[in-house]
Amino acid sequence: MKRRRFLQALSTAPAVPALVQEANAQQPGRAGGGRGTGAATDIPHIPVAAPDDAADTVAKFFTPAQFATLRKLAGILVPPVKGNLGALDTDAPEFLDFLVASSPADTQTLYRSGLDGLAATARRQFSKAFADLDAKQADQILKPLLVQVPWVYDLPKDPMKHFLYQVHSDLRTATRNSPEAAKAVAASGRRSLSTTGLYWNPIDPV
Amino acid sequence: MPKKEYDVLIVGSGHSGGMAASILTKNGISCLMLNAGPEADYQRDRTTKAAHELPYRGFNKPGRLSHVYQANEFNANQWVDEKENPYTHDPAKPYNWVRVRLLGGRSLFWARQSFRLSDYEFKAAEIDGGGDSWPISLADLAPFYSRVEGIFHVTGRKEGWPQFPDGNFIEQSYPSDSQTIAKVTDLCKARGIGVSKMRSSQGEGGLASSINLLLPGAVDTGKLDIVSNAIVREITVDKKTGKANGAFFIDRHSKREMHASAKVVILAAGTLETTRLLLNSGIANSSGVLGHYLHDQIYGVSVVASVPEARDGKAKPGMMGGSAFIPRFRNLSKDKKSSFIKGYCAIIGSGGSASPNHFPAYGEELQAKLDSYQGSCVSGSIYGERTVRFENHVRINKDVKDAWGIPALHIDVKDTPNEFAMAKDAADTFEELFKEAGWDILSKTDKFYPPGYSIHEVGTARMGDNPKSSVLNKWCQSHDIKNLFVVDGSSFVTCGWQNPTMTILALSMRASEYLVEEMRKGNV
Numbered sequence: 062m063k064r065r066r067f068l069q070a071l072s073t074a075p076a077v078p079a080l081v082q083e084a085n086a087q088q089p090g091r092a093g094g095g096r097g098t099g100a101a102t103d104i105p106h107i108p109v110a111a112p113d114d115a116a117d118t119v120a121k122f123f124t125p126a127q128f129a130t131l132r133k134l135a136g137i138l139v140p141p142v143k144g145n146l147g148a149l150d151t152d153a154p155e156f157l158d159f160l161v162a163s164s165p166a167d168t169q170t171l172y173r174s175g176l177d178g179l180a181a182t183a184r185r186q187f188s189k190a191f192a193d194l195d196a197k198q199a200d201q202i203l204k205p206l207l208v209q210v211p212w213v214y215d216l217p218k219d220p221m222k223h224f225l226y227q228v229h230s231d232l233r234t235a236t237r238n239s240p241e242a243a244k245a246v247a248a249s250g251r252r253s254l255s256t257t258g259l260y261w262n263p264i265d266p267v
Numbered sequence: 268m269p270k271k272e273y274d275v276l277i278v279g280s281g282h283s284g285g286m287a288a289s290i291l292t293k294n295g296i297s298c299l300m301l302n303a304g305p306e307a308d309y310q311r312d313r314t315t316k317a318a319h320e321l322p323y324r325g326f327n328k329p330g331r332l333s334h335v336y337q338a339n340e341f342n343a344n345q346w347v348d349e350k351e352n353p354y355t356h357d358p359a360k361p362y363n364w365v366r367v368r369l370l371g372g373r374s375l376f377w378a379r380q381s382f383r384l385s386d387y388e389f390k391a392a393e394i395d396g397g398g399d400s401w402p403i404s405l406a407d408l409a410p411f412y413s414r415v416e417g418i419f420h421v422t423g424r425k426e427g428w429p430q431f432p433d434g435n436f437i438e439q440s441y442p443s444d445s446q447t448i449a450k451v452t453d454l455c456k457a458r459g460i461g462v463s464k465m466r467s468s469q470g471e472g473g474l475a476s477s478i479n480l481l482l483p484g485a486v487d488t489g490k491l492d493i494v495s496n497a498i499v500r501e502i503t504v505d506k507k508t509g510k511a512n513g514a515f516f517i518d519r520h521s522k523r524e525m526h527a528s529a530k531v532v533i534l535a536a537g538t539l540e541t542t543r544l545l546l547n548s549g550i551a552n553s554s555g556v557l558g559h560y561l562h563d564q565i566y567g568v569s570v571v572a573s574v575p576e577a578r579d580g581k582a583k584p585g586m587m588g589g590s591a592f593i594p595r596f597r598n599l600s601k602d603k604k605s606s607f608i609k610g611y612c613a614i615i616g617s618g619g620s621a622s623p624n625h626f627p628a629y630g631e632e633l634q635a636k637l638d639s640y641q642g643s644c645v646s647g648s649i650y651g652e653r654t655v656r657f658e659n660h661v662r663i664n665k666d667v668k669d670a671w672g673i674p675a676l677h678i679d680v681k682d683t684p685n686e687f688a689m690a691k692d693a694a695d696t697f698e699e700l701f702k703e704a705g706w707d708i709l710s711k712t713d714k715f716y717p718p719g720y721s722i723h724e725v726g727t728a729r730m731g732d733n734p735k736s737s738v739l740n741k742w743c744q745s746h747d748i749k750n751l752f753v754v755d756g757s758s759f760v761t762c763g764w765q766n767p768t769m770t771i772l773a774l775s776m777r778a779s780e781y782l783v784e785e786m787r788k789g790n791v
Contacts, residue, residue, distance in 0.1 A: 111320070138629045156324060164329035207627035211710030212567070214336075229629060231326075238318035238325045256325070258341040260316040264369065265305035265496070267351070267520060267670070 113240045118155040122162035122169075127176040129192040131157065131228070134179070137199050139232045144249070148232045151239035157231055168227075175224025269513070269528035273299040273492075274786070276514060276529035278499050278544065281372030282768055283755040283775040284535030285477025285485070286415075290779035292490035296786065299527055301497040301516055303536070304368025307345075307375070316341070334363045336720060345369065345376065351670040355677045362678040363719035364539060370495055371478035372537065373722060374768075379468040379475050381421045382765035383412050383432040387595065387610075391761050395598060397608040397685075398655040401760045402732045402741040405432060411773035419475050419772070423466030430610075431463065431594035445588045447574060447617040447645050450704050452591060460596045465614075468768075494527075496520060500673045502532055502548040504748065511550075511751045517671045531750045531782065531791055535775070538756040539661060542727040543676045545753075546663050551728070551745045557738050559660040560726040561680055562762060565611075565651040567715035568690045570697035572706035573621065577643035587618040587642060595764050597692065607688035611651030612764045613697070619644040625709045645706060647697035650721065651690065652764045654683045659718075661727060680718045690715050723767050728757035743778035750791045754778050 120128055135148035148154065161172045182202050183191035191199070206225040208217050217223045236242060238256050275291055277284045280302040288298050318325035321340045332338040335346050347366035356362045367373045385405060392400040413435040424441065425433040441464055444452065452462040468475035485491040496519035503526065505512045513528040534541040542558050545551050552558075577587050595610035621640035628636055664677040694713035701708060718724075731737025734746035743758050745751040754775035756767050785791040 113319070140630050142631050142634045160323065160326055160329065163323075168329065203629070204627075207629070209627055209710060210624040211569075211571075212712040212714045213624065214567075214716065215712065215714045226624075230623070233623065234326065235324060240319040243317050243319050256318040257315060258318070258339075260314050260321065260341045261307075261344040262312050262314060263344050264307050264312050 111240060113152075118152060118159055120155045120158035122158045123173070123176065126180060126190070127173060128154065128158065129190065130176045130180050133192040133194070133199070134176075134228060135232050137196070137203065138229050139236050146236065146239075146242050146245050148236045151236045151241040153232050153235035153239065156235045156239070157228075160231070160235070171220065171224050171227060174220060175228065178221050178224070269526070271528070273297050273527070273529040275299075275531045275533055275782075276301065276527055277533045277535055278514065279303075279372060279535035279537060279541070279755065280370050280477060280482070280493065281535065281537065281755070282374045282377075282477050282481070283771050284533070285371070285374065285481030286772050286775040287533050287535060287752075287754050287779045288485040288491050289481045290776055291783065292485040292488040294783045295488075296490065296783065298485070298491045299529060300491060300493045301499055301514065301527065302368070302370050302372075302493065302495045303498045303519070303540075304347075304370065304495065305519075306370035306495050312344075334361075334719075335365050336363065336716065337365060337722075352675075353667055353669060354675050355664050355667055357679065360679060360681050361717040362680050363717050364676075364678065364724070365719065365722045366537070366540075370493070371476045371482075374476040375474075375478065377475070377722075377768060378766065379470065380766040381416065381419065381423070381466045381468045381769050382594075383434055384408075384763050384765055384770050385430050385432050387430050387599070388761050388763035388765075391609075395601075395608045398761050399729075399731070402730055402737075407741075408770070408773050408777065411777045412769060415769055415772040415776060418480055419468035419470060419769075421466060421468050421769075424464045426461060426463050426594075428461055428463075428594065430596075430599055431461070434466075436466070437469070442589070443585075444591070445617055446586045447577075447704075448589045448591050448615065451615050451645070451700060454700050454703055455593060460593060462591050462593050465590065465592045497525075497527075498671050498673070499536070499544060500524075500547065500671070502534075502544060502550060502751070504548075504550060509748065511748050517673075519671070522671060531752070531786070533752045533754055533779075533782075534757075535753075535755045538724045538727055539676060539678075541753055541755055541757050542661055543663070543673075545728065546661075546676075547674055551738055551747050551751060553747050554735055554738055556657070556729065556736060558662055558727050559657050560655050560729050560760075561659045561661060561678070561718075561724060562653045562655045562726050563718060563723045564653055564721040564762060564764060565649070565682075565686055565690060565715040566721050567648075568651070568693045568713055569646060569648045570694055570701060570711045571619075571621070571625065571644055571646045571709045572701035572704075573640050573643045573709050574645060574706050575643075579639050580641070582642060589617055591615040597689075605692070607685045607692065609652040609654070609685070609689065610764060611649040611689055611693055613693065614648050614650075615645065616648075617645045618642055619646055621709055640709075644709065645701065645704075647693075647701070649690075649693045650764050650766075651686070651693065651715075652762065653718065654685045655726060655761050656683070678719075682718065686715070687713075723756070723762055725756035725759035725762045725767055728753050729760050730758045731760070742781045743774055744781075752778055752782060 131154045135154045139148035141147035179191045187198050206222050208222050274296045275298045277287050277300045291298050325340050327340040347368050389401045389404050391398045416435040422439045423436040455462045497516040499514045499516045501515045503513050511532040515526050517524050593613040597610040598605050626636045659680040661676045661678050663674045665674050667675040690713040694711050698711050728738040730739040739758050743752050743754050756771050
């Protein structure tokens with residue numbers, strides 16, 4: 062936060078009445094007693110930055126080879142289309158590294174096995190890493206794995222098809238819901254209600 | 268001597284508890300309502316946010332609320348925390364128990380579809396021999412339905428069909444059907460299938476909950492005290508009289524245990540919480556059927572088609588849009604043989620867009636498909652009646668306890684071939700209709716969600732005339748304990764295909780007015 066704005070905000074805060082401070086000091090066990098904000102009103106709002114505005118996600122779940130495959134996939138599956146940002150523009154692979162690291166073991170296995178499987182197929186068919194394939198070669202591997210999924214709770218039994226469905230879906234969501242995409246939509250003057258919602262805060266948590 | 272003895276203790280604050288409080292307090296009866304969760308402050312507790320502002324960008328925290336398919340990162344805090352409030356099931360027999368403990372319960376979030384049961388449900392055993400009949404008929408409940416519909420401001424179109432009883436509806440004019448909805452309607456009529464419109468509670472201010480339609484009036488009488496964060500663990504019974512005399516509850520925050528005293532106890536905690544409470548209390552089960560006959564409805568079957576003339580932005584005005592509602596149309600006559608018993612309703616929607624899941628494509632090719640199919644789709648989905656079986660039951664799992672030390676439920680439910688046959692029939696029927704309309708089928712599935720997903724679970728304290736085969740009598744009163752009533756969905760004998768809310772409300776109103784009279788007579 063800019064120092065000048067912070068000082069401006071402070072200067073608008075009223076002084077806490079001395080009598081109230083004294084009364085609170087005499088009852089140290091009471092909530093709001095003693096020094097601090099107990100009797101303060103009109104406390105200034107201090108703006109803070111979103112972490113994505115200030116720093117980069119550290120990808121640490123996938124191996125370098127797996128992550129290179131994931132980034133290649135992201136560029137192929139969700140490229141920039143019709144003025145919309147693509148997955149690589151929004152750091153969607155880095156976000157998925159975090160998300161999968163936080164996920165149950167079966168999701169982690171699905172991703173790791175899927176990325177390793179694509180790498181193995183690339184080596185077998187083209188004698189190079191998946192990340193180094195050209196678009197036509199990548200299509201030859203990926204298109205046979207594409208399936209229609211009419212029911213999202215009945216996913217393909219084939220683990221590679223299942224993986225491709227999942228990573229495609231996750232990359233689309235991570236891209237659409239990214240701060241970069243939100244900024245791009247705002248800059249274009251368009252409205253995007255689909256990524257905005259009414260959020261319930263924790264309600265009187267235990 | 269207790270500090271205070273109320274006339275009636277009501278456990279739960281949703282539609283059923285709210286209705287009981289409304290009726291009783293307006294008749295001068297003092298009530299204490301205990302609700303397990305806090306009250307939500309709609310101004311304080313809700314904030315408009317963008318998905319990227321949430322910790323998981325809208326994905327929800329992985330592993331959180333794994334049984335609640337309705338949950339997302341925006342609404343995750345409204346549902347019951349499954350770690351604080353666990354339940355168990357065999358992994359091969361999944362059950363989605365979807366719970367809300369806020370003041371007002373699930374009445375805060377229901378879809379407001381408002382139907383009456385018909386005698387196809389009340390007299391089910393006589394219709395198709397499947398399951399049992401209720402000890403009451405539509406005629407018994409009709410006056411109460413009418414009053415409930417008045418309170419909830421129900422809109423609907425009267426049809427005069429016995430499987431879809433008309434009610435006390437607000438007059439409403441419907442815009443002309445789009446060409447696609449009119450086409451489906453014509454094709455259905457040619458098959459003898461009636462097509463109507465959705466019936467829905469308008470409520471007030473966009474909310475049709477106990478907290479705005481029922482509880483304020485009860486509070487205004489000065490006869491209702493509400494305690495929130497009060498987790499009831501046991502109904503207490505006077506050993507001398509055999510009557511219920513109150514309940515132990517635990518403060519949600521401090522875990523302090525307290526006892527509330529009352530002359531009558533009404534359970535309205537929702538079917539499974541009410542049943543858990545009765546089982547943990549060890550009462551009202553001389554029949555041995557408490558916890559059995561759990562059932563709800565199948566959701567998820569769907570067919571999506573695309574109207575060729577509407578693709579690539581070529582839909583003409585009036586071609587797409589709107590919806591139609593088709594009440595149960597299968598097995599209405601004993602003459603027609605079917606591969607299943609009971610039935611389902613169907614919802615047709617027009618004007619939707621295709622999903623990325625419809626196309627085995629990515630990148631620019633996928634975007635081109637999505638653009639082409641935008642707004643060109645017609646979909647069909649169903650709510651179908653599940654089979655009512657003794658074997659589908661819940662029991663206490665003493666090895667698993669919630670955060671307050673209360674034993675959890677184990678749920679044991681399995682679908683039968685009837686559900687699968689019903690789902691297949693629905694998917695095949697939609698496909699046939701849409702193909703005959705000249706539309707391209709984009710996807711078809713006869714799969715459906717696990718039991719519980721509909722949030723319409725009912726039946727575990729069923730009513731009946733025979734105390735040996737039912738928990739409650741036709742007034743929702745325990746056969747075993749005369750001053751114990753259960754007014755939520757537990758009392759259902761069969762749920763039909765209908766959203767059960769109107770029936771729960773009507774039963775609660777009827778039971779509460781019966782209780783008023785019994786208290787006046789000194790019978791309770």
